[in-house]
Amino acid sequence: NIIIKNLSKEYVMGKVIVKAVNNIDLDFEKGEFTVLAGPSGSGKTTVLNAIGGMDDPTNGKILVDNVNICELSNSEISDFRKDKLGFIFQQYNLIPVLTAFENIRFSLDIMKKLSKKEKAIKVEQIMEEMDILEYKKHRPDELSGGQQQRVAVARALVKDPEIILADEPTANLDSKTGETILQLMKRMNVEKNITFIFSSHDKRIIEFAKRVVWLEDGKIKNIENR
Amino acid sequence: NIIIKNLSKEYVMGKVIVKAVNNIDLDFEKGEFTVLAGPSGSGKTTVLNAIGGMDDPTNGKILVDNVNICELSNSEISDFRKDKLGFIFQQYNLIPVLTAFENIRFSLDIMKKLSKKEKAIKVEQIMEEMDILEYKKHRPDELSGGQQQRVAVARALVKDPEIILADEPTANLDSKTGETILQLMKRMNVEKNITFIFSSHDKRIIEFAKRVVWLEDGKIKNIENR
Numbered sequence: 001n002i003i004i005k006n007l008s009k010e011y012v013m014g015k016v017i018v019k020a021v022n023n024i025d026l027d028f029e030k031g032e033f034t035v036l037a038g039p040s041g042s043g044k045t046t047v048l049n050a051i052g053g054m055d056d057p058t059n060g061k062i063l064v065d066n067v068n069i070c071e072l073s074n075s076e077i078s079d080f081r082k083d084k085l086g087f088i089f090q091q092y093n094l095i096p097v098l099t100a101f102e103n104i105r106f107s108l109d110i111m112k113k114l115s116k117k118e119k120a121i122k123v124e125q126i127m128e129e130m131d132i133l134e135y136k137k138h139r140p141d142e143l144s145g146g147q148q149q150r151v152a153v154a155r156a157l158v159k160d161p162e163i164i165l166a167d168e169p170t171a172n173l174d175s176k177t178g179e180t181i182l183q184l185m186k187r188m189n190v191e192k193n194i195t196f197i198f199s200s201h202d203k204r205i206i207e208f209a210k211r212v213v214w215l216e217d218g219k220i221k222n223i224e225n226r
Numbered sequence: 227n228i229i230i231k232n233l234s235k236e237y238v239m240g241k242v243i244v245k246a247v248n249n250i251d252l253d254f255e256k257g258e259f260t261v262l263a264g265p266s267g268s269g270k271t272t273v274l275n276a277i278g279g280m281d282d283p284t285n286g287k288i289l290v291d292n293v294n295i296c297e298l299s300n301s302e303i304s305d306f307r308k309d310k311l312g313f314i315f316q317q318y319n320l321i322p323v324l325t326a327f328e329n330i331r332f333s334l335d336i337m338k339k340l341s342k343k344e345k346a347i348k349v350e351q352i353m354e355e356m357d358i359l360e361y362k363k364h365r366p367d368e369l370s371g372g373q374q375q376r377v378a379v380a381r382a383l384v385k386d387p388e389i390i391l392a393d394e395p396t397a398n399l400d401s402k403t404g405e406t407i408l409q410l411m412k413r414m415n416v417e418k419n420i421t422f423i424f425s426s427h428d429k430r431i432i433e434f435a436k437r438v439v440w441l442e443d444g445k446i447k448n449i450e451n452r
């Protein structure tokens with residue numbers, strides 16, 4: 001599980017202090033299916049980046065299975081991300097020189113225990129489920145926006161990690177495709193007890209979620225439990 | 227107005243030919259408020275990029291006010307884009323080393339006839355309307371996803387061009403912010419007779435539009451006139 005205490009993230013810009021996250025307390029249980037919602041600029045990505053160890057908070061603690069990840073060294077954080085986490089970035093962050101297939105397989109490469117053949121089967125299977133198998137040899141700049149997004153989603157899901165942090169995973173997808181991906185994530189959540197924490201404006205995700213944490217100006221405004 | 231005849235765009239990838247757009251005929255009248263809709267990968271961005279002279283089609287003609295833009299030289303195309311067009315990119319394409327304010331003012335710089343002071347007033351006004359004035363000194367990597375998107379939208383709108391091509395302009399915005407921007411665009415369309423052509427999955431844009439062109443696999447599947 002994840003325990004966040006007094007989390008703050010500030011940016012100093014000249015004389016102005018931007019409080020992206022302002023003293024948040026928030027807990028997540030194993031196997032949750034929860035979304036961080038709220039207006040553009042309310043702090044959703046900043047909270048996800050903090051949980052994912054992508055960014056150092058200005059203040060506060062983040063305990064993941066009782067280990068405070070804010071106190072880990074760079075190599076310990078990178079092991080944490082490799083072993084426990086799948087991250088879907090809001091801007092995809094695909095590797096431009098690799099094909100769609102190689103981008104997804106890359107996240108299995110860092111988990112050493114599979115053979116090359118086993119990896120290829122897992123990558124093809126998730127690409128089939130996301131309806132992007134036909135584009136496996138395309139590089140990111142040879143893919144549509146929504147196809148790039150699905151490669152970014154597949155790259156996180158293929159790992160079957162303990163925790164998946166998904167930042168706006170359906171923003172560039174049509175209803176039917178977005179729905180299919182949400183159903184797939186829900187199945188992984190129920191069958192494998194994987195914890196999903198989303199950031200999203202998408203009504204479909206907010207309706208699917210078991211819990212909605214509403215942020216505004218870096219603070220928690222309201223929590224809905226379904 | 228815009229007349230598209232026999233438009234095709236193909237990519238050759240090894241032995242496979244990807245038909246991104248497959249022989250489309252489509253006309254747009256001045257002052258339209260139209261959306262290209264359809265599944266991810268159906269060809270929406272490719273059609274917008276062709277109209278905007280961003281990409282050479284494999285085949286076909288695109289007449290803008292009776293000039294075939296496919297036959298223009300590079301410098302003539304760049305004049306066409308500078309004088310007549312505002313483009314909102316699906317991935318924003320902001321200039322990383324400039325602030326939000328400078329990114330928006332840059333699109334006025336290429337229209338020589340305003341003084342520095344007049345430009346600053348126009349930039350501040352559009353940023354105020356898009357609720358991003360407070361972030362004017364932030365660079366793109368110091369902005370949230372939806373804030374970057376609004377800078378990209380503002381950069382196109384501030385020019386008051388004849389034609390605005392908007393590729394998924396609300397994908398990363400919450401309902402309220404997306405709604406505000408759509409109302410602003412509708413006002414510009416009605417008051418200044420600016421032609422808007424959108425690519426979008428967003429139900430709000432599809433409902434707002436006067437005409438919906440449904441694409442599938444690079445072809446026009448259906449056209450709805452409201």
Ligand SMILES: Nc1ncnc2c1ncn2[C@@H]1O[C@H](COP(=O)(O)OP(=O)(O)OP(=O)(O)O)[C@@H](O)[C@H]1O
Nearest residue numbers: 142144145146147237246266267268269270271272
């Ligand atoms: N450079 C390229 N090389 C090969 N195929 C490409 C290239 N660019 C685009 N494509 C393909 O052309 C098709 C249409 O792409 P396009 O970006 O127009 O779709 P779209 O409707 O905008 O999709 P989305 O809603 O996901 O943004 C896609 O299947 C894509 O993979």
Ligand SMILES: Nc1ncnc2c1ncn2[C@@H]1O[C@H](COP(=O)(O)OP(=O)(O)OP(=O)(O)O)[C@@H](O)[C@H]1O
Nearest residue numbers: 011020040041042043044045046368370371372373
């Ligand atoms: N590097 C930075 N420097 C200064 N301010 C920043 C920086 N990164 C983010 N911010 C600010 O922090 C606030 C929160 O940003 P964040 O990306 O978490 O918002 P968000 O809720 O994900 O928004 P969106 O829905 O638009 O993606 C924003 O107002 C943003 O401008």
Ligand SMILES: [Mg+2]
Nearest residue numbers: 045090370371
């Ligand atoms: Mg965000």
Ligand SMILES: [Mg+2]
Nearest residue numbers: 144145271316
């Ligand atoms: Mg597109």
